[in-house]
């Protein structure tokens with residue numbers, strides 16, 4: 637099978653296309669023939685080994701000290717089940733599925749095995765494979781943070797970095813939870829975020845969001861520019877600050893920053909459960925969540941796809957087709 641691998645950390649051209657043996661599903665696994673995967677900001681961070689401040693040492697221990705331990709990036713996919721192990725009961729050959737391998741990666745390949753009890757769901761019928769491939773990364777991240785913030789109808793939410801993968805998913809999920817949404821991104825992307833459900837749009841290049849004359853119940857930062865200090869006047873006394881991009885020091889400090897304050901800081905990522913993927917697939921089938929696609933590239937052009945993600949300017953998701 638064809639796959640994109642990287643043998644060293646570095647710029648997009650460290651990625652190369654190679655032939656690898658096709659995997660065989662174990663007893664409890666399905667074998668998926670991929671139609672599409674994505675290049676996420678997480679893939680680009682790992683390829684370049686560009687982790688948020690303070691994560692470098694622990695990151696090298698996890699992902700490989702001098703070179704990547706797992707050479708195949710790619711955390712989400714859409715495809716068709718080609719074969720199943722003998723113990724598999726929930727899926728059968730021919731089923732269209734989406735799946736999320738998260739930090740275990742491995743989706744830049746024509747075939748991938750997955751345990752049937754893993755983060756796997758039937759593909760939403762309403763979505764193309766290209767759209768479906770992009771359900772999980774932005775969807776699970778924003779869903780887990782919004783749920784832990786106990787988002788509810790009428791909450792005022794500020795989404796910083798609203799036009800990226802996490803931001804475009806977060807707008808649609810916050811809309812599902814009936815929140816009032818203020819989206820922060822550059823003005824060329826305002827029409828996009830409004831079409832997804834944003835009620836108000838702000839261009840961070842012309843407006844200092846930390847000095848806005850309004851207060852929010854929830855602030856979701858997908859950029860890494862917000863913290864407890866600079867959101868003091870724009871977060872309500874009982875507000876929740878969701879830090880998706882955070883330094884290692886701020887990650888450790890987050891639980892303590894909530895002590896003695898009615899404000900809550902949430903920064904830890906969570907493990908995604910299969911029911912989260914099914915929830916997102918159901919929302920997609922109801923037309924409440926459609927992943928935004930910026931550009932689509934064939935696997936051969938994966939380096940160009942990474943260069944686009946490296947720009948930090950992508951709108952929604954970048955797709956790779958097989």
Ligand SMILES: NC(=O)c1ccc[n+]([C@@H]2O[C@H](COP(=O)([O-])OP(=O)(O)OC[C@H]3O[C@@H](n4cnc5c(N)ncnc54)[C@H](OP(=O)(O)O)[C@@H]3O)[C@@H](O)[C@H]2O)c1
Pocket residue numbers: 676677678681773777796797798799800801802803820821822823825840858859861879880881904905906945948949950951952
């Ligand atoms: N903690 C976790 O579990 C977790 C999970 C997923 C992702 N992340 C992290 O979350 C971040 C966002 O991920 P993503 O995939 O959504 O990234 P992305 O798709 O690359 O999004 C970047 C977006 O941010 C906007 N932006 C850039 N600078 C900005 C600024 N100063 N103020 C406001 N908006 C700005 C850009 O919009 P304009 O072009 O309009 O400026 C762009 O659309 C990444 O750093 C990623 O590593 C963390």
